[in-house]
Amino acid sequence: MDILVNGILLGLGYCLVGVGVSLILGVAKVFDLAYASYYTIAAYAVVTLIQYMGPAMPIGIIFLIAIGIAVGFSVVTHFFFILPVRKQGTTVMVMTIAIAMVIQELLIFKDGSEPIHLPSILKGTSVLFGVWTSNQKILVGGVTVAIMALLWLFFAKTKLGLAIRATADQPEAIQLSGGSIRNVCLASGMLAAVVAGIGGIALGPIYPPHPYAWLDLLIIAFAVIVLGGLGNIWGCLPAGLILGVSEVGFAIYVPMGGIIKRSVGLMIILLVLAFKPTGIMGVKGWEEEA
Amino acid sequence: MEKRTMYWAVFSGFILELFLPLIIANYWTLRIFMFANIFVIFAISSDILLGYAGLLSFGQALFFGGAGYVGALLNLHFGLPLILCIAIGCGVALILGLFIGYICLRLKGPYLGVVTLIFPVLFITILHLSPAYLGGDNGIAGFAQIAGGSMHAQFYIVLVVTLASLLITIKIALGNMGLILKAIREDEMGAEAVGINATKYKVFAFAYSAVFGGLAGTLYSLVMGSVAPTTLSPHYSIYPIIMIYLGGASSIIGATIGAYVITYLDLYLLAFPFMRIIIYAGIIIVVLRCFPDGLMGIFKNIGGYQKWLSLKSKV
Numbered sequence: 001m002d003i004l005v006n007g008i009l010l011g012l013g014y015c016l017v018g019v020g021v022s023l024i025l026g027v028a029k030v031f032d033l034a035y036a037s038y039y040t041i042a043a044y045a046v047v048t049l050i051q052y053m054g055p056a057m058p059i060g061i062i063f064l065i066a067i068g069i070a071v072g073f074s075v076v077t078h079f080f081f082i083l084p085v086r087k088q089g090t091t092v093m094v095m096t097i098a099i100a101m102v103i104q105e106l107l108i109f110k111d112g113s114e115p116i117h118l119p120s121i122l123k124g125t126s127v128l129f130g131v132w133t134s135n136q137k138i139l140v141g142g143v144t145v146a147i148m149a150l151l152w153l154f155f156a157k158t159k160l161g162l163a164i165r166a167t168a169d170q171p172e173a174i175q176l177s178g179g180s181i182r183n184v185c186l187a188s189g190m191l192a193a194v195v196a197g198i199g200g201i202a203l204g205p206i207y208p209p210h211p212y213a214w215l216d217l218l219i220i221a222f223a224v225i226v227l228g229g230l231g232n233i234w235g236c237l238p239a240g241l242i243l244g245v246s247e248v249g250f251a252i253y254v255p256m257g258g259i260i261k262r263s264v265g266l267m268i269i270l271l272v273l274a275f276k277p278t279g280i281m282g283v284k285g286w287e288e289e290a
Numbered sequence: 291m292e293k294r295t296m297y298w299a300v301f302s303g304f305i306l307e308l309f310l311p312l313i314i315a316n317y318w319t320l321r322i323f324m325f326a327n328i329f330v331i332f333a334i335s336s337d338i339l340l341g342y343a344g345l346l347s348f349g350q351a352l353f354f355g356g357a358g359y360v361g362a363l364l365n366l367h368f369g370l371p372l373i374l375c376i377a378i379g380c381g382v383a384l385i386l387g388l389f390i391g392y393i394c395l396r397l398k399g400p401y402l403g404v405v406t407l408i409f410p411v412l413f414i415t416i417l418h419l420s421p422a423y424l425g426g427d428n429g430i431a432g433f434a435q436i437a438g439g440s441m442h443a444q445f446y447i448v449l450v451v452t453l454a455s456l457l458i459t460i461k462i463a464l465g466n467m468g469l470i471l472k473a474i475r476e477d478e479m480g481a482e483a484v485g486i487n488a489t490k491y492k493v494f495a496f497a498y499s500a501v502f503g504g505l506a507g508t509l510y511s512l513v514m515g516s517v518a519p520t521t522l523s524p525h526y527s528i529y530p531i532i533m534i535y536l537g538g539a540s541s542i543i544g545a546t547i548g549a550y551v552i553t554y555l556d557l558y559l560l561a562f563p564f565m566r567i568i569i570y571a572g573i574i575i576v577v578l579r580c581f582p583d584g585l586m587g588i589f590k591n592i593g594g595y596q597k598w599l600s601l602k603s604k605v
Contacts, residue, residue, distance in 0.1 A: 031404060090346045091578050093403045094531055098571035105567045215524060222404045263412045269405060273393055
C-alpha cells in the first residue's frame with residue numbers, strides 16, 4: 001500500500017512532465033529539448049514575483065503571470081528557432097538544447113546554481129489509504145488528473161483541438177483544406193507550455209527547481225513517452241504510473257536503490273526499446289511517418 | 291574537398307605544430323594546443339557519426355568520460371602500464387558503443403539523440419555507488435600521467451596520436467565507407483535497396499566514434515592526471531557537436547578547425563564562466579540559422595566568388 005500510494009502520486013507527477021513533450025511531439029513532430037526548461041522558468045518566475053511583489057499581489061495572479069512567462073518563452077522558441085527549420089529534426093534538437101543551456105546559464109546568473117525554495121500551495125500532511133503523504137503531492141496528483149481531463153475535453157470538443165488532432169494525423173490534408181500547420185504547431189507549443197507552467201508551479205515545492213533540473217526532467221519525460229508510446233498523449237498516464245510505482249518499489253526493496261532509483265527510467269526505456277519499441281499505446285510505424 | 295588538399299592541410303598543420311615548442315615557450319599556450327589536439331580526435335570521430343552517418347548522439351561524453359575513467363581507475367587500483375590503460379579504455383568504449391549502437395538504432399532520427407543523452411547520466415549514477423573506490427562527486431586523482439607529466443613529451447605524444455587518427459579518419463571518410471555512410475544518411479531505404487546493410491554500417495559509425503572518443507578521453511584524463519564527473523556531463527557531449535557545426539558538418543578538416551577555435555575560445559572565456567555557455571549556444575544558433583555549412587562553407591564560397599570574379603572558370 002505504501003508503495004502503491006506513493007508510487008501513484010509520484011507517477012502522476014511524472015505524467016504531468018511527460019504529457020507536454022508528447023503533445024509537441026505528436027503534433028509538430030519536433031523534439032523541443034528546451035521544453036523541460038519551461039518548468040524551471042515558471043518556478044523561478046513564481047519565486048521572483050513573490051520576492052518582489054510579496055503580499056501585494058494575490059497568489060493566483062502570480063501563478064498566472066508565471067505561466068504566461070513560460071508560454072512566452074515557448075512561443076519565442078517555437079516561432080524563431082523551431083518553425084523555420086521544422087523539417088530537419090537534427091537541427092531542431094541541437095538548436096533547442098542550445099536554448100536550454102542558455103536558459104540554464106541565465107538562471108544561474110540570476111540566483112546561483114543552488115536549488116531555490118518554492119512555497120507549497122497546500123501545507124501539512126494527511127492520511128491517504130492509511131499512508132502519510134504531504135498535501136502538496138496529493139495536489140499534484142489532482143492537478144494531473146484535472147489536466148488530463150481538460151486536455152481530453154479540449155481535444156474532443158473544441159475546434160482547435162480538432163485542428164491539432166487533424167494536424168497530427170494528416171498534415172498535408174490540413175494544408176489542403178486551408179489550415180495553417182505553423183499556427184497549429186504554435187498553438188500546441190503554447191498548450192504544452194501551459195501544462196509545463198502549471199507543472200512547474202505544482203511540482204516545484206516537492207522537487208526544488210535548480211538550473212540543471214531540465215536534464216532530469218527531460219529524462220523523466222522521455223521515459224514516460226517512450227513507455228507510453230511515441231505520439232500518443234494518453235499513453236502518458238499508465239506510463240507515468242508504472243514508472244512511479246516501480247521507482248518507489250526500487251527505492252524500498254533493492255539495496256542501494258535510493259541511489260540507482262534515478263536510473264530506473266533509463267532501464268525501462270532500454271527494456272521497452274528492446275522488446276516493444278512502440279510502447280504501451282504507441283501507433284505502429286509512427287516514427288516513419290514523421 | 292579533395293583528398294590531396296586534405297592530406298596537404300593535415301601534414302602542413304602537423305609540421306607547423308612540430309616546431310611549435312621551439313617558437314612558443316609559454317607553458318599554457320602549449321598546453322592549450324595539446325588539449326586542442328585531443329579535442330580534434332574527439333570532434334573528428336563524432337563527425338563520422340554526426341556528419342557522415344547523420345546520427346545525432348548527445349551521449350558522446352559517455353565514451354569520452356567513461357574511457358577516461360576506466361583508464362584512470364586501472365592505473366590507480368591495478369597499476370597497469372599507461373599504454374595498456376589506454377587500450378583497455380578504448381576497448382571498453384568500443385563495447386559501450388556497440389551496445390548503445392545496437393540498442394539505439396531501433397530509433398530513428400531525433401529519438402536517438404534523446405536516448406543517448408541518458409547514458410552518461412547512468413554512468414555518473416554508477417560512480418556514486420562507491421565513492422571510496424570510484425571517486426563519486428570529487429573524481430579521482432593520483433594516477434600516473436603520460437610521460438611522467440613532462441610537458442614537451444606529452445605534447446609530442448598527443449600530436450602523433452592526433453596525426454594518426456586524422457589520417458585514419460580521412461581515409462575512412464573519403465573511402466568507400468564514407469560514401470556508404472553518406473548514402474545511408476541521405477536515403478536509407480534507397481541504400482538498402484542497393485544491397486547495403488544499413489544497420490551494420492550505422493553500428494560501425496557508432497563503434498568508430500566510440501573508440502576514438504575513448505582514445506581522446508583516456509588521453510585527456512591521463513594528461514590531466516585527474517578525472518572528474520564533469521567529463522561525463524552533457525557539456526562534453528555538446529562540445530563535439532558545436533565544433534562540427536562551427537567547422538562544417540561532414541568535412542573532417544572543418545571539425546578540426548572547429549575544435550581549435552572552440553578550445554581557444556574556451557581559454558579566453560575562462561574568465562567569464564557564465565558567458566561561456568551562452569556564447570557557445572549563440573554560436574550554434576547563429577551557425578545553424580545562417581551558415582548551415584559552417585566555416586568550411588564560407589571558405590568554399592570565398593573560393594567560388596574569386597573564381598567568378600577573375601572568370602578563370604570556363605565561361
